[in-house]
Amino acid sequence: MDLLFKGGTVVTAKSTFKADVAVTKGRISAIGAGLKPDKNTEVIDAKGKMILPGAIDGHTHLAMPFGGTIATDDYFTGTRAAACGGTTTVFDFVLQGVGETMDAALKRRDDICRADGPACDYSYHIGVGDVTTPEMLASMDECMKMGVATFKVFMVYDFGVDDGQFFETLQHAAKIGALVGVHAENRDVNNALIKKFLAEGKTDAWYHYLSKNEDVAGEADVRAINLAKMAGAPLYIVHLDNKQGVEAVAQARAEGYPIFAETCPQYLYFTKDVYKKGIPELKLRARDFVCSPPMKGKPSQDALWNGIKTGAVSTLATDHCPFLKKEKDWGIKQKDGKKGNFTTIPNGCAGIENMYPYILSEANKGRISFNKAVEISATNPAKLFGIDYCKGAIEVGLDADIVVYDPKKEFEVNNRKNQHGALDHTIWEKAKFKGYPVAVYNRGKLLFDGKDYVGQSGDGKFIKQKKIKFKGPEF
Numbered sequence: 001m002d003l004l005f006k007g008g009t010v011v012t013a014k015s016t017f018k019a020d021v022a023v024t025k026g027r028i029s030a031i032g033a034g035l036k037p038d039k040n041t042e043v044i045d046a047k048g049k050m051i052l053p054g055a056i057d058g059h060t061h062l063a064m065p066f067g068g069t070i071a072t073d074d075y076f077t078g079t080r081a082a083a084c085g086g087t088t089t090v091f092d093f094v095l096q097g098v099g100e101t102m103d104a105a106l107k108r109r110d111d112i113c114r115a116d117g118p119a120c121d122y123s124y125h126i127g128v129g130d131v132t133t134p135e136m137l138a139s140m141d142e143c144m145k146m147g148v149a150t151f152k153v154f155m156v157y158d159f160g161v162d163d164g165q166f167f168e169t170l171q172h173a174a175k176i177g178a179l180v181g182v183h184a185e186n187r188d189v190n191n192a193l194i195k196k197f198l199a200e201g202k203t204d205a206w207y208h209y210l211s212k213n214e215d216v217a218g219e220a221d222v223r224a225i226n227l228a229k230m231a232g233a234p235l236y237i238v239h240l241d242n243k244q245g246v247e248a249v250a251q252a253r254a255e256g257y258p259i260f261a262e263t264c265p266q267y268l269y270f271t272k273d274v275y276k277k278g279i280p281e282l283k284l285r286a287r288d289f290v291c292s293p294p295m296k297g298k299p300s301q302d303a304l305w306n307g308i309k310t311g312a313v314s315t316l317a318t319d320h321c322p323f324l325k326k327e328k329d330w331g332i333k334q335k336d337g338k339k340g341n342f343t344t345i346p347n348g349c350a351g352i353e354n355m356y357p358y359i360l361s362e363a364n365k366g367r368i369s370f371n372k373a374v375e376i377s378a379t380n381p382a383k384l385f386g387i388d389y390c391k392g393a394i395e396v397g398l399d400a401d402i403v404v405y406d407p408k409k410e411f412e413v414n415n416r417k418n419q420h421g422a423l424d425h426t427i428w429e430k431a432k433f434k435g436y437p438v439a440v441y442n443r444g445k446l447l448f449d450g451k452d453y454v455g456q457s458g459d460g461k462f463i464k465q466k467k468i469k470f471k472g473p474e475f
């Protein structure tokens, strides 16, 4: 064996137990009491520490062209930050262009990713941009052959689908064993509200929230679920943020439908109040929090936490999509010098390094169990996205994606001093975590030593997804 983690407490989605964990050739080779090292084994003292699976961030936008610019973190800096926060696999979005097949888009983005040299393992979801012809729809099958079985449609944005295209995508996905995710917001109501607010001269970030409020999202969640039921397809609602949506997912699951939902740490930690004046004492302006969908009110936040506890919310992911402060300033003055407004702020925030520490800290403080934190951050995403044959748990035979977690370590986010992405600020500044990863391994290779990134560009490898066939809500 190459590595032996001695004396730690192993946490899986279902149980917590004291055991040693052995790693051979990048995979977990034994779990048990009193495992003995070989002559060349590196022994890691894990007494007083937890041994957790590396998190899987099922929602990132690295180097993505969006909002008139490109997301700040590339495939290296973004995955480096992920690894330093205990995330060892990311699922990044490939956006299909109009007239471009999905497999061509996948190839185009994968070339960029490989050139950047990802720091941890990665896979993709395809952001559907054109299913207007049979050829475009059939290109989903080509992506499946290339090892990508997950797709996302947008009910909002000008490049999004209409309901008919969404329905056809769902039907096709059900036929070929793919999973469709959805960004659910009502585009027409969003646009009508934008028109009204701008005509009234209401231009600041608060109106970003009001034009994408709880009802704008909730209505689309309900509609998306109905479309999935009609199509006889499983559905994955990404970045779920509102009470109506949580209730609709819970109801559909209780009826036996394979409906799944993801939420993000920002919806669990912040509320819509950040759009009033930001957090001035942290030099964070309201526009720095502009992301889509925006943070919602306390009742929605409570519903999301409840959804995590009851199982209505299956996964946690970041929607990491960072933009520089000067790009966020386009909400005041645009690139071309014209006056800006809430619609001209690039949408998205950073979070890739903070997801696992945040949810584990909440577990450490007793809000949820550590098992639940592992389930939603690692085990469920692995199952939903067809990579549970190699990822998502501390289990013999799986990749040695291992986080050694010190529940006693206190950590405060400081973008300048202890974060590893490329952004010039973070909405997580000064967030305090009880407990923190002190070592992070990806396929048995140490990437984070508790202080610094110690890996190399290109360590990450593409992880193929297998076919996804959910008939009901159970995993």
Ligand code: URP
Pocket (backbone or CB within 6 Å): 061, 066, 183, 290, 291, 292, 293, 319, 321, 347, 348, 349
């Ligand atoms: O604000 C965000 N999340 N930007 C990225 C695109 C999306 O809708 O996920």
Ligand code: ZN
Pocket (backbone or CB within 6 Å): 183, 238, 239, 292, 293
């Ligand atoms: Zn989205």
Ligand code: ZN
Pocket (backbone or CB within 6 Å): 059, 060, 061, 319, 321
């Ligand atoms: Zn997103």
